[in-house]
Amino acid sequence: MYDFSKITGAIHNWLSSIMPDLGVIITEWVLIGVVFLAFFALLGLILVYAERRIAGFFQFRLGPNRVGPFGMFQTVADTVKLLLKELVGTKEADSFLYNLAPYFLIIAALMSMAVIPYGFNLVAYDVNIGLFFMMAVSSIGVIGILLAGWSSNNKYSMIGAIRSSAIIISYELSLGLSSVLAMVLLAGTLNMNEIVMSQQAGWWLFRGHIPAIIAFIVFIITGTAETNRVPFDLTEAESELGAGFHAEYSGIKFAFFFLAEFVNMFIISAIAVTVFLGGWLPIHIPFWDGFNGIMDYIPGPIWFMIKTSIVIFILMWFRWTFPRLRIDQVLTLEWKYLLPISLVNLILMAFVVMMGWVF
């Protein structure tokens, strides 16, 4: 295991040797902020490119292929275009709230990213309520969506915002009950790092067998709904609403919403990987000691990124497979099927943990 606290500790010691305590604190705040913003933007670029290439793959076409090798710089070019575009707003809108709304989504996404463990001791904010903190912070994003829809002074934006917040508020229940509670019962802790460390003997998805697999399926469905992706993308159904709650945003403000949506997909995948798939721990197969030894040489962050990419690929696969649902179908699915299933699953999980039927 590569211990990243050695690197971060070395940076801390070096900073303490050249400046006073206050300077060290402020420099570290700025450093972590810059690192996370850079990671955030890079993630957006890569995910948009991946989405377009995968869309092409599923539809038997190439996708972006002109700018750079394999069209890799297409999203960079798109970003430059978005940055240079004129910012157009609506005349009668409440401009303060209109400009403020994108930041709610961005800040909620950034704060969630802070508690994800990317490697051994590689986490920005190691808090004892990690998973609960993520659920709490992501609930702030809803207010951004509502404000964006309302302050645009456009009925299509308003309908999109109401649909989006209705979906997010109702699916949050199943997300919390299935993933957080059921898996926390297994792991016995809310700390993200400790959840990963508790999976050294095997991933919870396999060790928790039936209830864990039910929880994983419910988590993936509700996670797709939380990020407003197909088949739950009726919030921005192009054919009826234009673009939903961000219809009136242009240029860089639109890019904020777009970026937050893709980063939220990464966050959902990161939670799935951390809670169900062993986080940054390498793949181990029982009794294959040589194979396990080789796997141990690959650093944790690489494992984390590989596993997260696989879950992201599954979410993108959904997008090109399922047709869009109606709002009543979406809410029926949550309240009549997923919520009862996850409640029963929670009781089942408690029973399994009580009887010690965990591998």
Place this chain on the structure above:
Amino acid sequence: MGAQIMFYILATVIVVFSFLAVTSRKVMRATVYLLFVLLATAGLYFIIDYNFMAGIQLIVYAGGIVALIVFAVMLTEKIGDKIESPSNMQMILAGLISIAGAGVTISVLLGHDFKQSTQNIGQNVATIGENLLNYGKDGYVLPFEVVSILLLASMIAAIVVAKRKFEN
């Protein structure tokens, strides 16, 4: 040191936005200012390492109550317009009452001799859960059950109210 800087930043945010929340004449903006106050309060809990309370503050107040207020405000008329400013008499009376209230609070706070708590406040989620179900000394099982019954009653009431409207 870092905690002190953050405390002063958060305290300024709380004071400024509390003031703006009650003086703003646009309802939706007042709601957003209130949200900032609640978020900054959660930040204060994070500073004293009471993370569970901070999480509850975020999920219940910032995520739940404010979203509910936003929905409620959207149902009212003329949300975009400025509310008429109250008459001078009302403003003077309200100002006097506010000053009196602030005076009482500040005098009590300054007069009280605060002692540093030596008790374990139970930062751990497991300790909080055990305390909630503890029926021995210092246990909270009675209030926990009373609140559960209240919640159940309100849930049943919500279903009954929703059902009756549906039949009409």
